[in-house]
Amino acid sequence: MIDTQLLEQLRSLIGKHVEYSGHACQVIEILDSEKSIVVRCEGKERVIQGNQFGEANRRVQQHHTLPLFDEHENLNPVVKHWLD
16 A cells, blocks of 8 residues: 555646656556556557457557556655656
8 A cells, every 4th residue: 555645646646747758648547556657648659459358459549557666665766756
């Protein structure tokens, strides 16, 4: 579980436009149980999304799931920068 105060700060990022890996992205979700953050790339070529059986289903914007913490439980520097 993520500290309550930090979780509130992270939730304030939802909907915020950020830069990740040189691409314009938007924060779309905080996954508390997985200690990760999900961003969706905007304006980038769409990728094929599979359904629950792995079959090609539709084209969607690319998503990235980033860990919130490193192995020493330090906040990911990219996420920390977004919070500043």
